[in-house]
Amino acid sequence: MLDYAALAALAAVVREGSFERAAQALHVTPSAVSQRVRLLEERVGCALVIRGQPCRATEVGQHLCRHLAQVRLLEHDLQDVLPVAAPTAERARLPVAVNADSLASWFAPAAAQYAASAPVLLELTVDDQDHTAERLRSGAVLAAVTALAKPAAGCNSQALGTLRYLAVASPGFMARHFAEGVQARSLALAPSLLFDRKDQLQARWVRRQCRKAVPLPCHLLPSPQAFVEAGLAGMGWGMQPLPLVQPLLAAGRLVELVPGTPMDVPLYWQHARAASALLDGLGRAVLAAARAALG
Amino acid sequence: MLDYAALAALAAVVREGSFERAAQALHVTPSAVSQRVRLLEERVGCALVIRGQPCRATEVGQHLCRHLAQVRLLEHDLQDVLPVAAPTAERARLPVAVNADSLASWFAPAAAQYAASAPVLLELTVDDQDHTAERLRSGAVLAAVTALAKPAAGCNSQALGTLRYLAVASPGFMARHFAEGVQARSLALAPSLLFDRKDQLQARWVRRQCRKAVPLPCHLLPSPQAFVEAGLAGMGWGMQPLPLVQPLLAAGRLVELVPGTPMDVPLYWQHARAASALLDGLGRAVLAAARAALG
Numbered sequence: 001m002l003d004y005a006a007l008a009a010l011a012a013v014v015r016e017g018s019f020e021r022a023a024q025a026l027h028v029t030p031s032a033v034s035q036r037v038r039l040l041e042e043r044v045g046c047a048l049v050i051r052g053q054p055c056r057a058t059e060v061g062q063h064l065c066r067h068l069a070q071v072r073l074l075e076h077d078l079q080d081v082l083p084v085a086a087p088t089a090e091r092a093r094l095p096v097a098v099n100a101d102s103l104a105s106w107f108a109p110a111a112a113q114y115a116a117s118a119p120v121l122l123e124l125t126v127d128d129q130d131h132t133a134e135r136l137r138s139g140a141v142l143a144a145v146t147a148l149a150k151p152a153a154g155c156n157s158q159a160l161g162t163l164r165y166l167a168v169a170s171p172g173f174m175a176r177h178f179a180e181g182v183q184a185r186s187l188a189l190a191p192s193l194l195f196d197r198k199d200q201l202q203a204r205w206v207r208r209q210c211r212k213a214v215p216l217p218c219h220l221l222p223s224p225q226a227f228v229e230a231g232l233a234g235m236g237w238g239m240q241p242l243p244l245v246q247p248l249l250a251a252g253r254l255v256e257l258v259p260g261t262p263m264d265v266p267l268y269w270q271h272a273r274a275a276s277a278l279l280d281g282l283g284r285a286v287l288a289a290a291r292a293a294l295g
Numbered sequence: 296m297l298d299y300a301a302l303a304a305l306a307a308v309v310r311e312g313s314f315e316r317a318a319q320a321l322h323v324t325p326s327a328v329s330q331r332v333r334l335l336e337e338r339v340g341c342a343l344v345i346r347g348q349p350c351r352a353t354e355v356g357q358h359l360c361r362h363l364a365q366v367r368l369l370e371h372d373l374q375d376v377l378p379v380a381a382p383t384a385e386r387a388r389l390p391v392a393v394n395a396d397s398l399a400s401w402f403a404p405a406a407a408q409y410a411a412s413a414p415v416l417l418e419l420t421v422d423d424q425d426h427t428a429e430r431l432r433s434g435a436v437l438a439a440v441t442a443l444a445k446p447a448a449g450c451n452s453q454a455l456g457t458l459r460y461l462a463v464a465s466p467g468f469m470a471r472h473f474a475e476g477v478q479a480r481s482l483a484l485a486p487s488l489l490f491d492r493k494d495q496l497q498a499r500w501v502r503r504q505c506r507k508a509v510p511l512p513c514h515l516l517p518s519p520q521a522f523v524e525a526g527l528a529g530m531g532w533g534m535q536p537l538p539l540v541q542p543l544l545a546a547g548r549l550v551e552l553v554p555g556t557p558m559d560v561p562l563y564w565q566h567a568r569a570a571s572a573l574l575d576g577l578g579r580a581v582l583a584a585a586r587a588a589l590g
Contacts, residue, residue: 017492025510054492091486091512100518108521112528115514116468121486122530123515173411191386191416197312197349215320217386219410220418223395225520226403233407235417 003043007068009036010048010057014065017054040064059138066139066272069093073142073276076119091121092278097136097144099129100195101163102267104224105243107145110289111282120278128198129163129265136270142279143271145286155270158287161294162264167205167257168245169237174255176234182257184210193230193238194218201239205263239263243293264295298338302363304331305343305352309360312349335359354433361434361567364388368437368571371414386416387573392431392439394424395490396458397562399519400538402440405584406577415573423493424458424560431565437574438566440581450565453582456589457559462500462552463540464532469550471529477552479505488525488533489513496534500558534558538588559590 012022013033023030041048048061057065076092094115098107103126115122127135129147136144137152151157169177177190187210192202197220206214219236221227228244230236231254240254242262248254269286271279307317308328318325336343343356352360371387389410393402398421410417422430427439432447446452464472472485482505487497492515501509514531516522523539525531526549535549537557543549564581566574 015492103518104520108516108518108524109528112521112525112530115486115525116528116530121512121514124517124521125515126517191410197310217416219416220420221403222419222421223398223403224518225399226407226419229403230407230410233404234411235407 002064002067003036003040004068004071006036006040006043007064009033010040010061011065011068013037013049013055014057014061019055057140062139064139066095066142069095069142070272070274070276073278074274077277091119092276093123094120094143094279094282095123095125095141096282097125097127097132097141097146099132099145099147099267100126100222100224101241101244102129102145105241106289106293107286110285114282114285118278118281120282122282128196129267130200131198133270136272143269143282146268146270147265148270149266149268151270154273156273158269158283160267160269160287160290162266164242164295165201165205165239165263165265166242166245166249167202167237167261167263168231168240168249168254169257170232170234170253171255173234173237174257177237178257182209184212184214187214187216189217191236192216192218193227193236194220195224195227196220196222201263201265202237205239205261208263209258209261267294297359297362298331298335299363299366301331301335301338302359304328305335305356306360306363308332308344308350309352309356314350352435357434359434361390361437364390364437365567365569365571368573369569372572386414388418389415389438389574389577390418390420390436391577392420392422392427392436392441394427394440394442394562395421395517395519396536396539397424397440400536401584401588402581405580409577409580413573413576415577417577423491424562425495426493428565431567438564438577441563441565442560443565444561444563446565449568451568453564453578455562455564455582455585457561459537459590460496460500460534460558460560461537461540461544462497462532462556462558463526463535463544463549464552465527465529465548466550468529468532469552472532473552477504479507479509482509482511484512486531487511487513488522488531489515490519490522491515491517496558496560497532500534500556503558504553504556562589 012025013019016022016025019030019033023033037049046060047058050056050058073092132144133146133148133152135141178186187206221230231238237257245254269283271283307320308314311317311320314325314328318328332344341355342353345351368387424442428441428443428447430436431439473481482501516525526533532552540549566578
């Protein structure tokens, strides 16, 4: 068996970012934490923590952290079965990765509703829908909303529906930049909006429309609300998620660059296969919300 | 003089994350990019890029990138003075770090309004208000909205006002967890909301109220809107920024844990000192918006 006190020390260091704060959280001395992690590293034969500001898990360390999170979830399920379970008032931690547009629209109310009544602590991390699956694979999270259909090793995948994106801009922006039409030439000069460096949606839409890649001047706006605001203010055009801009399109404050050219991004709920009633409960809440909100 | 073609190659690698994509952006071969960066590294005597997925700048590399951004801004100002300026239709890049709550409330409309009419490309990065100043110091950005009053080296600092935070929860959550009052004992059991691991606001409020540190069970919700949703759904209590929750407080959907115990976070606009009309213009727009929105 693995040494679970040592695993808990490892997970606390990674979660809190330092050996000192991990020691506070576990009510032990920093040297006890550091000794447990060191012994575990000797046992498994490789480094588990990259010492730094903050401390981070190595790849093997991430797998061990995910393993611990799964074991804790399973222990939690046991409490309903055993009359005298482990004396823990501790809530189970559910690390989940979500793409920002889902979190800003349909995901947050569903997850909040579930976590408000279930004995869990949700630990959400935000990443691009093309990259949340990596976090699942690396063991950093137990579940993810992702654009990848193919399940990661040890995971199940369920279709959530598609999040529709439209290439939109303000009417003023359209008049300034696309009066002569939306082609490669005008797109190469008109500022676009990019959520972050990983965001490929604008480039994909342009490649589909123009049948070639066009280098796009871009603003970087890593916030779904700022992204919408920027569109409204005529700062640039961008692929906006339909649930966030539907009322603005209806009011004519945003318009499609080329009417009827949506891009649909299919989303999947991937989760670690080890059955756990708590993770299953979150999954059901997420699936129900997605089916109501997505296409 | 520094080799500016090499600096541009360095900045493109850091911006795009790989030598291949930098080469595409600069319309040269990847080996040309890699040679320019290597020669620059030999010249300055240290590594400038950490080769990885994605490639990142070393500390010296970040300083060189910021220097290049400043030089580009200054060149941009020249275009108004010289009848025949450098033949560039390129917009100036303004890398700026902003805390998430500012970006989600007062900052986005102001910056979008400015960038919609000025010949710039805004590159926003989001970080905790206690950490945006580090990005300025490290040279990753030219300006930042930060909680640090003391200007970073080579920077000016202007007060923006204070962003007010209130410890709030839903009425149902209050009844479930704080029926016997808000003390260390009840706070140690009631789930709190944390924006991310860097978020110290909840811990600071508890330390002030209880006159000691209390370990808080916490959900992690790295999105201002998800944070508000989680509060509404009764998932936990948290320090919410007043501009985002004022209507919800007025409607009674959220209530203060202890009435009249706000925490005010003073915010500052810090920017690189090298005068540039474009950076000054953004600064004026940000200051005006902050004065209208903050206390």
